[in-house]
Amino acid sequence: MGFSPPVPQQDSNWEIRAAVLLSLVLQVLLIFVAPVRKRSSSRVPRFVVWSCYLLADWVADLALGLLLNNLGNIGGPATSSSIALLGTTAADDGAMVRREGGGGGGNTSPSTPIIFAFWAPFLLLHLGGPDTITAYSLADNELWVRHLVGLLFEFSAAAVVFFCSLQQQQQQQQVILATVLMFVVGTVKYGERTYSLYFARIEPDPGPEYANRKINIFAGPRGTRRQHGGAEDLQSLSVDAQGYEFFRVFRFLYVNLILSFVSERRISHEFFMSRTDSTQAFGVIEAELGFLYDVKYTKAPIVHTRVGYALRVLGSCGLVASLLLFVVHVDKAGMLPVDVYITYALLTGAVALDAAALTMLVLSSWTTVFLELSTRNRSSRSKRIKRWWQPRRWSETITQMNVITHSLGRPDNCGRFLRQLANAADVLGLGPTLEDFIFIRQASLRNGERRQILEFIFGRIKDVASGAQSYQDIKKACDLRGVGAIDQKLGEQCSMSIRDSVTKDLDECLLLWHVATDLCLLGGGVSATVEGDKYAEMRETSRCLSEYMLYLLIKQSDMLSTVAGIGLIRYRDTCAQARRFFQSSGLLRRHSTSSDRLHDMARNLLLTEDVATAIPAAKDQDVDGDAPRSVLQSACELARELKKLDEETMWQVVTGVWGEMLTFVACRGRGSTHVQQLACGGELITMVSFLMNHLGLGNMY
Structure with missing residues (x-):
């Protein structure tokens, strides 16, 4: 099973370890720092986000390149320099076990084929990026084809690393299963990012309803529908839902189209004329612009769908299952302690980041709208959430x-x-x-x-x-x-x-x-x-x-x-x-x-x-x-x-x-x-x- 790797190259094991850890750190920074830029006009957070955004892809690509360059060591006999370096470390810790190599004789480190191949799909996961940022600017959305091609190449590179290691891990079936799970999750995440970029760049299609001046603007996120009679019905909705209702109509203005909806103009005019102070009026507009930001710069419009929710649940289950397989069933006796610790960091980091993403998903305005417009009565749970957690929607400066x-x-x-x-x-x-x-x-x-x-x-x-x-x-x-x-x-x-x-x-x-x-x-x-x-x-x-x-x-x-x-x-x-x-x-x-x-x-x-x-x-x-x-x-x-x-x-x-x-x-x-x-x-x-x-x-x- 598998195929033979190329001739081993000079060791780059420590470079791989450093690149993988740095990639994880950048993902942690991005998921929490990226949302700050829409609420701050300062140059400092924008510079941090810009730096992390560029470095994240570059570091992940670098790590995959190092893995490809190290294929000979992953799937075949280790070089003498690798044996000397790793053997000294293992001798000090008492954790090095010499086994017969499967690629062509000699002594090899059993941690290299198993662990390094297991790390490859994590890089796919990191290339998928967090939910809080897919594009730094609108111009990045135009590069969705580049990301699609990158997905194919990065997936191929990670797959080559995995298959080159198969002949070294025939007795570690749990590692193979955990790696496959991570491949599925990483590919889905990368695919979500690519599709989000594609979705953000396409102009909203007015369709035949636009020409006929008939459009149901009062619909929730995909899969929910709710009819309203006019501005009076909007009064009973939350600010998030009100902003979403207007976002669905006025999204045409974002691409400089002209509206011809008489009834919608009347509803909008009546609604805002009935506002008694600027806080009420600008609060709705802030919510509307928040949805626009999410559509153009995050994964929100893809994640907040029925398919997106299902993929989130399956992805979380895959990450947890991979963590449990490695913790409970994988034999770590012949692995270097540093590789075990890095693997734990990658697994726990992936699970923690996924938990943070799920928390942000539940607390987001999209979920509030989904719960509110998919049921007859507004969700009291969403109202309780908004009472104690409502960040600024823009800089307010x-x-x-x-x-x-x-x-x-x-x-x-x-x-x-x-x-x-x-x-x-x-x-x-x-x-x-x-x-x-x-x-x-x-x-x-x-x-x-x-x-x-x-x-x-x-x-x-x-x-x-x-x-x-x-x-x-x-x-x-x-x-x-x-x-x-x-x-x-x-x-x-x-x-x-x-x-x-x-x-x-x-x-x-x-x-x-x-x-x-x-x-x-x-x-x-x-x-x-x-x-x-x-x-x-x-x-x-x-x-x-x-x-x-x-x-x-x-x-x-x-x-x-x-x-x-x-x-x-x-x-x-x-x-x-x-x-x-x-x-x-x-x-x-x-x-x-x-x-x-x-x-x-x-x-x-x-x-x-x-x-x-x-x-x-x-x-x-x-x-x-x-x-x-x-x-x-x-x-x-x-x-x-x-x-x-x-x-x-x-x-x-x-x-x-x-x-x-x-x-x-x-x-x-x-x-x-x-x-x-x-x-x-x-x-x-x-x-x-x-x-x-x-x-x-x-x-x-």
Whole structure:
């Protein structure tokens, strides 16, 4: 039985042991760390997940390659170096037994053919990966064919190792049976990953129901069906089930299709208009986007089916049976202790990881929906689970950038060490990366004074949706990016400079209002949150939205599909002109001044002095292009005009302008860019975009 292996090669036993153990460690890291990236916008967890994701496949492939290179030692007589190395170890432990080799005479180590062949299917299991991650990015889903071919090659390689060892383990039938069980489980896991990648890349097929505008959207995970009459029936469902119901219809928007469902639009509109606060509305959208993330980046849509549940049960039984066979029936007297320990680690690790995966499966939103929609009455068990275990569905943060802070902070106002680090980063081409760590901040949307930002956004979108009854009304509301708020508050009294500021290119308009908003905060920036300040909420909302929109313009420009493409150039030119202005005024030499105080001094200078006359006429070497595209001078003039208004009117105008800019951008982004961002912690603009879609605003109908 079996076939003869090739000529033995130089020993690589310890390399194989190290590679197999490292592969197991990477699987442990992936299953627990991978879900963190959808709940955190930090680069650290994403880097860890990315590293483990790449290393996991590489290490498993390396281990299989080492096993193939060591075929001569597995199925035939051991080399002299192997006998010397392993014999010394076994002599010390008293556990080495010399037997007659079956491949061609000589003395061999009985642990090599049995244990190494038994490890091969574990590598297939590891290549299948955990349920929590199948793809790191959307582009990985397009490589499903590569994974399919890899499955065939890796299975063939593991099978060759196994068959080469058969003639050495004829009397160890339990090992053969345990190996076969592991082969089945590993192949199924690898197949699940490949099919998940294939399933994630295919576009949802609208089918004939799409054309006929008849589709049963209120259906649970595969195999469950539940009819609903309208928005009233949704009220009785859990947040997870509500999110799943909308996910089934609005999944077409993820691939930029257009919806034509009249009844579903009415149901969605009624449901979200009946929400009383942002927590209820955004909670449903968070659940909906959670299902979308699972479909694109995990095995969830494959596992949470009747076939998937059956495969999970059979796979768990196979792992436990393999562990029991090795523990109870396999004779380990002639094996090296280190190999026995590694085998125990692989078996117990596989069982533990499978138990963790089963626990995550039971506690997942998919199971809640399955239990709730497959029975007439909602599952009280699923409700109990959700009461004590409900992790965040996204980062719940809003990213902040500030032009003046950037202009003040680098390189002149940095410490000596930071300046040297910045210079070294520039030489290595890592300057932008270092800037991200220094000048980009994350602010929680669920804490304190920033909570009202979600309430402001939700209230504004509801007001727009309630007044948009026709297509013309919807189009007009979505095309506003500041002029509506200005006309509503100022009307005929609006100055020409304020009105013209919202008619420019989007990138120029964003930069203008960002700098102007920051200047208007002078005297109220820090005090904006003090008790008793009736304009505190409007100040904080304006500041956060201003700095967030700047971040989108500079760091997430692909989410602003309407930008002409020179937003980054305008930003650099504006920062360069501001830096020269602060340098000429001596502000950058105040190293002992606190950052907040320095920021206030900079804003005061911009409001009181003329930028054009304060800066020498010579062309700025830091400004790109033949003519500078800085908006600093225009922004200062806009801020002076705004400050002529009374404070209440000023902040109503500023807040209204940023609300319109946010919705203007949100209804124009491509669905694929929002899906891509889900793997990086999610973005507020994604939440806004889907809320607008649910309320019938945008071009989706």
